[in-house]
């Protein structure tokens with residue numbers, strides 16, 4: 001779908017008009033380009049009080065060949081050198097013209113509230129030196145797993161800081177907080193790669209937890225991390241599902257594209273474009289779970305990744321909502337997913353280091369007028385992630401969800417103009433996301449190196465003002 005305002009506001013005349021009228025000034029966002037480096041510009045790495053995650057962070061920066069500078073006096077230069085990353089020391093001054101594509105800060109050494117000033121000392125002098133589509137990444141320790149009360153408090157405080165600067169930085173920049181559990185440092189790579197790259201274009205203000213886990217991960221070929229994997233995507237004939245199928249196939253997976261029989265022509269088109277296969281059925285049919293499990297077993301001896309993307313809206317205020325609309329939305333968006341998961345588990349279809357990936361919505365977090373059925377179903381999806389995590393983990397499988405905000409699809413093109421414009425602009429990026437932005441987050445969960453990413457709900461909403 002086209003967003004003509006973005007084109008207008010980025011023309012010389014449009015810029016003048018927007019500036020004088022105080023209108024939102026969205027910037028076209030950088031997106032993944034197979035020929036570009038993971039980070040197209042300089043990374044500034046800093047740390048507070050000898051944080052103990054710096055080695056793990058520097059190792060990832062070294063693996064992606066990031067051109068890195070070490071923030072002066074923060075001790076990171078030595079940590080970087082110890083893992084083979086050459087990072088020159090950098091001390092900011094008001095006059096220097098240095099630009100940064102990413103600011104990465106190891107905050108794990110912040111042990112009490114007074115030490116939070118390290119955030120101010122690091123980010124304050126350089127925040128204006130970010131280039132467009134820049135990345136701010138704060139990395140700390142999972143507060144609820146720490147046994148010192150002051151340390152827990154200080155680490156929890158990082159959340160407010162990160163979300164606030166996400167709202168301050170403009171020019172398509174994002175800000176995230178990654179909490180790494182003690183003992184999980186080696187599980188950081190897939191997450192840091194995702195957040196530092198253009199793949200996370202429309203994700204901002206998010207808090208992610210990387211866990212220590214008994215699930216054994218795999219170090220992939222990062223250009224084709226899903227090679228050898230089989231993924232099933234529901235609702236794959238169009239919109240976000242089509243983008244998910246394309247993105248997982250780009251990353252090397254064989255994708256089984258599932259949609260209702262009425263969509264079979266589009267489904268065939270999508271599957272053919274990615275060398276995938278087709279499974280045309282209605283996920284709410286009584287025999288759907290058995291048919292899915294049997295197909296995966298027969299055609300692929302199992303399944304590595306299932307993406308529960310199929311979903312519908314049937315909006316009415318509660319007083320005007322007929323039983324049928326309520327039941328249909330809950331059944332498609334939630335109950336059918338529970339039934340399919342149960343069958344895949346019962347028949348042992350999901351392989352070790354497998355993935356269950358769900359699509360919630362910010363409506364399921366914040367609620368939305370006229371969407372009591374939809375919001376219930378999408379909050380239920382979050383409940384399903386939380387409730388199924390222990391059982392799936394015991395079987396070597398992770399479960400996570402994305403919660404999209406305003407994504408440019410047929411679903412949102414049908415919204416009346418004024419409401420559509422509000423949805424598009426009321427976020428830190430002042431624009432809607434693209435289906436591929438949701439798909440990239442799903443591909444990060446799907447990565448065989450994301451074994452420590454479990455039970456997360458990540459919003460793909462440009463840091464929408466609606467919801468948490």
Ligand code: NAD
Pocket residue numbers: 234235236237238239240241258259260263281282283284309310311312313332359360361362403404405406407408409410411412
């Ligand atoms: P869409 O309507 O374009 O696509 C949904 C697909 O699901 C369709 O191809 C449809 O045929 C399929 N589907 C519906 N019922 C099915 C059933 N019973 N069995 C099998 N397939 C079925 O929607 P979209 O915008 O691409 O949304 C995809 C997902 O993202 C949905 O779960 C939606 O709730 C969620 N979402 C979308 C947005 C957005 O802004 N577009 C925002 C938040 C969440």
